[in-house]
Amino acid sequence: MTTISRPRSRRERILGLHRAAAIMVGVYVLAHLANHLAALRGIDAHLAFMQALRRVSRVPVIETLLLAGIAVQMGSGGWLALRHARRQGPRRMPFERLQAWSGAYLAFFMLVHVVSVLLGRARLGLDTNFWFAAAGLNVGAWPLFFMPYYGLAVAAVFAHLACVLRRRLPAGVAPAARNRTTLAIIAVGVVTAALIVAAFGGAFYPVDLPHAYRATFA
Numbered sequence: 001m002t003t004i005s006r007p008r009s010r011r012e013r014i015l016g017l018h019r020a021a022a023i024m025v026g027v028y029v030l031a032h033l034a035n036h037l038a039a040l041r042g043i044d045a046h047l048a049f050m051q052a053l054r055r056v057s058r059v060p061v062i063e064t065l066l067l068a069g070i071a072v073q074m075g076s077g078g079w080l081a082l083r084h085a086r087r088q089g090p091r092r093m094p095f096e097r098l099q100a101w102s103g104a105y106l107a108f109f110m111l112v113h114v115v116s117v118l119l120g121r122a123r124l125g126l127d128t129n130f131w132f133a134a135a136g137l138n139v140g141a142w143p144l145f146f147m148p149y150y151g152l153a154v155a156a157v158f159a160h161l162a163c164v165l166r167r168r169l170p171a172g173v174a175p176a177a178r179n180r181t182t183l184a185i186i187a188v189g190v191v192t193a194a195l196i197v198a199a200f201g202g203a204f205y206p207v208d209l210p211h212a213y214r215a216t217f218a
């Protein structure tokens with residue numbers, strides 16, 4: 001017996017793109033956050049982890065695919081969120097709202113973050129390593145901006161993933177257990193964000209910025 005497959009709707013095609021890009025970008029982002037957690041063991045541990053990660057992430061074809069994946073992720077995510085908002089109106093559930101808001105913040109953050117990393121490399125000629133990120137968290141009043149800017153980004157990654165996972169849990173999982181799992185992942189994200197920002201901000205050891213990095217904010 002032959003089965004006739006229904007052509008995929010535009011929404012399904014865009015969702016497929018969003019998921020494919022999410023896997024590619026997500027693998028880098030999780031490795032990237034593991035890299036930042038290595039800063040808990042000191043600056044040298046962070047720099048060594050980054051050197052190892054760059055052997056893969058700086059291969060031109062991989063970096064180009066990553067940047068293209070981010071663009072697809074942002075475009076498709078924005079389209080899906082707007083479509084969903086128009087359909088649901090004000091009746092959206094709290095975790096649906098959290099998924100939309102965390103996604104929107106991640107889109108804003110990734111755009112600003114990736115452009116500043118690329119400009120830091122190309123225009124300022126800096127090695128965009130631990131010191132590059134630490135500068136904003138250690139000069140003058142800049143931490144007032146960079147603490148929430150970085151902290152929210154890390155927490156938003158976990159919140160976004162938690163909301164996606166919540167909908168993908170088997171149908172038999174009770175609502176209370178579903179909520180507990182989601183909130184536990186979000187809590188891990190908040191603690192991870194606080195630890196990373198504290199390490200870069202000099203809470204665990206002195207962060208003595210080299211002049212070239214301090215000068216970008218002076």
Ligand code: HEM
Nearest residue numbers: 029054063110114117128129130132133150153154157196
């Ligand atoms: C405290 C949080 C974060 C800090 C301090 C930070 C810092 C950095 C630094 C220093 C680089 C340059 C890496 C290199 O030269 O090899 C970088 C690259 C990058 N970051 Fe982050 N990051 C943070 C969080 C995030 C998050 C949450 C995302 C995504 C959701 C993200 C996405 C990226 C991407 C895609 C690149 C690669 C840009 C490229 O080399 O083409 N980062 N980040």
